[in-house]
Amino acid sequence: MESRQILKERQGRSLLRQEVSEGIKRYILENKLRPGDPLPTESELSATLGASRSSVREAVKTLDALDIVEVRHGHGTYVGRLSLSALVEGLTFRGLLSRDDDFKVMSDLVDVRELFERGMAERILTSLDSDHLRSLYRLVDDMERSKSGDGTGFVEADRAFHALLVEPLGNELIGQLSLAFWDVYTIVVPHLGVITSKDEAETVANHRRIVDAAHAAHAGDTDAFTRAIAEHYAPVRRRVQEAREADAAG
């Protein structure tokens, strides 16, 4: 069997699965494939890269976890969306695992969320136009309406708001990171085991205050805007704090 040969030729240093993974990535890069483009079947990859189906499958699974590759059962393997899903899953697990550590992981996370919006305040205001402002107001209205409604509407509007807030920067990475941390926060907080305050009216008001400040300040002073953002994150931080104190008391 020739595969044994290849095994010998590899001089035993790195793992075959690792080489297969590199091979698949190289294939995508050399052929300049885009997200959604089809990849060769597992059998073809197996033959081309000189590894068994099992090794190819394990390699594909690691790339799938990073969203470099996407597998559709009974259909085929494709180039992945290259999203930050791996970051979300990793940080979510970290947040769940280290609840004991004074919930520091989560409070650090809120710091980062605030950093994205406060640190980019100036640039957000200068590139914000009236269309964006209108869309932001619309989302706040959506939150207002779906408040104490079915449920999913409120959080979805919240998520969309923070995506839209940094959108005028034209920096996709910041937008994706911002959403990734929003996702982690939203997933982890309900698992903290204690009931935390969740004043939806206050949340709506805080979001509206951000848009109001943006509308007023526009290209002028950014202080009111950054203050509004800080006030928005105060209750977010408080929820983590409440969970921490309840956990320490219990």
Added chain:
Amino acid sequence: MESRQILKERQGRSLLRQEVSEGIKRYILENKLRPGDPLPTESELSATLGASRSSVREAVKTLDALDIVEVRHGHGTYVGRLSLSALVEGLTFRGLLSRDDDFKVMSDLVDVRELFERGMAERILTSLDSDHLRSLYRLVDDMERSKSGDGTGFVEADRAFHALLVEPLGNELIGQLSLAFWDVYTIVVPHLGVITSKDEAETVANHRRIVDAAHAAHAGDTDAFTRAIAEHYAPVRRRVQEAREADAAG
């Protein structure tokens, strides 16, 4: 064979591999394991979770890619370090794949790197003590010495500098993200295919200026400090720009 039974009972919806992955994560959480703690062997997991060893292995590989689990050949499986390695690998691949898109991925990345340090400037300065300052100066001296030396010393000092700069914040997540983006930048730029300027003397000077500004400003005005950071990232941005222009011209 009873495994066939389980397959039926799952009603064919979710994937077995996925369930195994969830099972392993649940095991870690319920037993409150920490990074480095040993996990059951593949055979044991296979028996406990009611799946074949192949399926367990594939599930373990996805968790390994997220650094939730760490596998050591011939030794065993352990709880992972929960690092941001998946983010680095994912963004690196994204940067390599979308070179054509005017290198926007990389310029967005530099924006984020600068955001971490500029956006946290105030908090960095207020919690910076003389020990930190001395350590920062020492790293700049290291860079100066290893300039045009063996090679690895320079970049390593650069990496350590940016880690140390945000360290006084006490926010581990920001430190890890900062390093993750530094890693991606350092890995991707050499692959951009064109020789970009790499003035090490200028780099040293820019880093020293940051520490000088921090030393002078301390708890006072942050303007000089943020300006020094901006000046540091100007040449970093220029390298990406040069690669872009060379690519467009060629």
Added chain:
DNA sequence: GCAAATTTGTCCGTATGTATC
């Protein structure tokens, strides 16, 4: 330093589930 034991790595063959035509 050798040998045995343990654990992960790789391979193969086969059967089943899933989507498309």
Added chain:
DNA sequence: AGATACATACGGACAAATTTG
């Protein structure tokens, strides 16, 4: 509905790496 192509899952065998006696 049938046929085809593909991924999913299984089980067993052997190779390679690591630890231990």
